[in-house]
Structures are given as C-alpha cells and as structure tokens.
Amino acid sequence: MGACVATHRQSSDLKLVPPTAAMQHPAPGTSTSTAASPDVNVIIVGGVAGGASTAARLRRLTETASIKVFEKSGYVSFANCGLPYYIGGEVSQWDKLQVTNPEKLYGRFNLDIQVLKEVVAIDRTAKTVAVKDVTSGKTESHKYDHLVLSVGCEPIVPKGIPGITRPGHFTLKSMEDTAAVEDHLSSVHPVKIVVCGGGFIGLEIAEQMVNRGFKVSIVEAMEQVMAPLDREMAEYMHVLLRKKGVDLHLNDGVAAFEEPAKGAKVSDVVLKSGKRLEADMVILALGVRPSTGFVQAAGIELTPRGHVKVDERMRTITDPCVWAVGDAIEVKNSAVGGEETWAVA
Numbered sequence: 001m002g003a004c005v006a007t008h009r010q011s012s013d014l015k016l017v018p019p020t021a022a023m024q025h026p027a028p029g030t031s032t033s034t035a036a037s038p039d040v041n042v043i044i045v046g047g048v049a050g051g052a053s054t055a056a057r058l059r060r061l062t063e064t065a066s067i068k069v070f071e072k073s074g075y076v077s078f079a080n081c082g083l084p085y086y087i088g089g090e091v092s093q094w095d096k097l098q099v100t101n102p103e104k105l106y107g108r109f110n111l112d113i114q115v116l117k118e119v120v121a122i123d124r125t126a127k128t129v130a131v132k133d134v135t136s137g138k139t140e141s142h143k144y145d146h147l148v149l150s151v152g153c154e155p156i157v158p159k160g161i162p163g164i165t166r167p168g169h170f171t172l173k174s175m176e177d178t179a180a181v182e183d184h185l186s187s188v189h190p191v192k193i194v195v196c197g198g199g200f201i202g203l204e205i206a207e208q209m210v211n212r213g214f215k216v217s218i219v220e221a222m223e224q225v226m227a228p229l230d231r232e233m234a235e236y237m238h239v240l241l242r243k244k245g246v247d248l249h250l251n252d253g254v255a256a257f258e259e260p261a262k263g264a265k266v267s268d269v270v271l272k273s274g275k276r277l278e279a280d281m282v283i284l285a286l287g288v289r290p291s292t293g294f295v296q297a298a299g300i301e302l303t304p305r306g307h308v309k310v311d312e313r314m315r316t317i318t319d320p321c322v323w324a325v326g327d328a329i330e331v332k333n334s335a336v337g338g339e340e341t342w343a344v345a
Contacts, residue, residue: 040065043129043144045119047076050326051150052100059109067111068142070131072118075175076102083178084201087185088208097175122147122298124319149295149308149316149324153288163257168266169282172201181283190280191215194269196254198225202285203237206246216246217277219269221253249275257282290328303330307341 042058044051047069055069069076077099085091102113114131120139121130129147132139155171157164168188170181184190191214195206198220209216218225218241224234225241225248241248249271257267264278271277290306300318301309308324309317312332316322333340 040145041143042067042146042148043142044069044148044150045129046150046152046326047071047073047113047115048078048080048150048152048326050152051148052077052105054148054150054325055105055111055113056109059111063110067109069105069111069113070117070119070129070142071113071115072134073174073176074115076100076105076113076115078175080173083172083175084204084208086178087172087181087205088211090208097178119294121294122300122322124298124300124322127321145321147322149292149322149328150326151291151295151324151328153327154291155284156287156289157284158286161254161256163267164254164284166257166267166282168280169257169284171284172205173288184281188265188280190265192217192264192278193281193283194219194267194277194279195283195285196269197285197287198222198250199227199285199287202283203241205283205285206241207244210244210246217249217269217279218246219249219252219254219271219277221251221272223251225250247277249277288327292328295328303339303341305341 040062042065044055044067051069051071055067058065058067075098078097079099082091082097086094086097091097102115105111105113116134118132118134119129120132123129126143127145128141128143130139131142155173157171168184170184171177172181193209193214194217195202195209196219198218202218203225206216206218224231225237226234229237238248238250252271252273252275254269255272256270258270260266260268260278261276262278265280267279267282269277269279269282290302290308292302292306292308295308296302296306300316300322303309307330308328310324310329310331311317314323314325314329316324327342330339330341332338
C-alpha cells in the first residue's frame with residue numbers, strides 16, 4: 001500500500017495534488033504549489049451532514065479530482081434533526097427536509113452522487129470498495145486514492161427483547177423511517193403511542209405526538225430522561241412531561257412486546273415491573289451505535305464501542321489514506337482534553 005503523505009499550512013488551506021515519487025497518495029486538502037490532478041479519486045461513504053459537506057468542500061479546493069459519494073438511503077442530504085418535526089407538522093412540507101439532491105450537487109459542484117448504493121467492504125491493499133446496489137443486490141468495485149468514511153450511526157434494536165420487530169414498531173433515523181411512521185399514522189389511526197427511550201429522539205417525537213393529540217407513554221430504563229443531564233435538571237423535564245399529559249415510566253425497561261390481549265392495535269408493551277401498556281404504535285428510540293461493522297472488518301482501529309479512531313485532522317490512525325467524520329468517530333475534546341463521542345445526527 002502506497003504511503004499517503006500530507007503537507008499543509010493550515011487546516012483551511014487544503015488542495016489535492018497529483019502523486020509524485022515522494023507523495024504517491026496526497027491527503028485530500030493538503031497545500032502545495034503543484035496543480036491538482038484529474039487522477040486523484042476520492043470516495044466518500046455516506047452523505048447527509050458529514051459526507052455531503054465534505055464533498056462540497058473538496059470540490060471548492062480542487063476542480064479536477066474525481067469525487068464520488070455513495071449513500072445507502074434514497075436521500076443524500078436531509079435535515080435529520082427535523083424528522084420528528086415533520087411528523088408533528090412543524091415542518092409542513094416534505095421537500096423542506098431535503099437540503100439538496102444529487103442533481104443539484106452535480107450541477108453546482110460536479111459531484112458524482114449515487115444514492116441507494118451501500119459500501120459493504122473495503123480492501124485497503126487494493127484500495128477499492130465494494131458497493132452494493134440496494135435495489136438490485138448487485139455489487140461492483142470502485143478504486144480510490146482517498147477514502148472518507150461518513151457512515152454515521154444506526155438505531156439500536158436489541159434482538160434479545162422478545163417481539164421487538166413486531167409490525168407497527170418504528171425507528172426514526174432516515175427519510176424512509178419518517179415516511180413509514182407517517183403512513184402508519186394515516187392508515188392505522190392510532191390513539192395510544194408508546195415511545196421506548198427518553199433521549200433526544202424519544203423526547204422530540206413524544207412532544208410532536210402529544211401536539212397531534214395522541215396519548216403518549218414514555219418508557220425509560222434509567223431513573224431519568226436525558227442521561228447527559230444532571231438529575232436535578234432532568235427533574236424539571238419530568239414535571240413538564242407529566243404536565244403535558246405524558247405517561248412517564250422511569251427505571252422500568254421493556255421486558256417484551258406481546259400480542260395485544262385487549263384492544264391495542266399493535267402490541268402490549270410489557271415492562272420489567274410487570275406493567276402492561278397498550279400500544280397502537282411503538283417508537284423505538286433506544287439509542288444509536290456506529291455503523292462501522294464493515295470498517296472493522298477492513299482492519300481499521302475502532303474504540304471498544306465501535307467508533308473510528310482519528311487524529312486531529314480526521315485521518316484514521318490506522319491508514320493515512322482513510323479519513324472519517326461525523327457521528328461514528330472518536331475525537332479529542334479541545335476544551336477539557338480526553339476523547340469523546342457525540343452523536344448529533
């Protein structure tokens with residue numbers, strides 16, 4: 001594997017340069033006086049905030065590099081923080097969730113954006129990625145000089161909880177998830193909605209469901225919602241949730257999802273305390289984990305929790321030709337020191 005050598009003045013002064021004897025695979029965005037090469041191939045795995053913004057920034061730094069983005073969903077750039085608010089009606093139009101699309105990115109930046117294409121393997125020796133067409137299932141190989149991982153996180157759906165994959169249970173991570181939730185609301189006409197998990201997504205979707213007039217229960221295994229908050233601060237949220245009519249179950253996780261015994265349209269949610277909650281719809285907001293299974297298989301070093309280890313310039317500590325951004329990485333906290341992860345999308 002050829003070495004990737006970076007030269008730079010400032011992190012904002014970056015250019016792609018052609019390979020030379022001393023620099024076989026230059027880092028994306030390194031500053032030199034050499035003209036950019038059309039032979040530099042950059043592949044970005046994943047779109048949305050990390051991948052799409054990286055692609056646009058690279059194009060502003062070089063007009064000639066080949067930049068491809070492979071996104072496994074049908075949407076390359078969307079406002080994922082706005083998904084609950086579309087369901088609640090605060091975001092009134094579907095198109096307003098989409099920041100941009102492949103056609104606009106090609107027209108403005110000459111970016112090769114391919115949606116419904118999932119990168120399933122990395123060969124670091126050959127410097128190729130295997131890309132599966134989500135629709136057809138066919139896989140093809142693409143070569144890279146530099147690889148940027150913007151793989152994000154995926155919802156946790158614990159297989160050990162009986163009945164967790166029953167129909168009428170939903171996660172909320174993608175545009176496709178949002179469409180599925182909205183379709184269930186319009187077709188099943190639920191009354192009772194159970195939200196499993198009291199983190200960011202759980203509270204946001206609970207708020208929006210209350211605003212739409214549904215009867216909402218929140219089930220949280222911990223003693224409080226919003227784990228990052230001090231208990232005293234979380235208590236204010238508990239008071240407000242109950243004031244808004246939310247049926248709040250704390251320190252009482254889900255034991256199982258069962259066939260409804262009475263009138264529920266989807267499931268009976270059985271808690272570890274033995275309580276049973278009727279659900280016409282279940283939202284699974286049990287946290288997220290990095291989507292780095294294929295990254296680990298390629299031998300790229302991860303943390304015990306599966307986050308990609310990178311240096312201060314977002315280059316993986318394993319391979320100088322592979323970079324990573326977004327929710328799936330571990331970074332240094334510049335304020336207090338030490339490493340941390342922070343899933344914000």
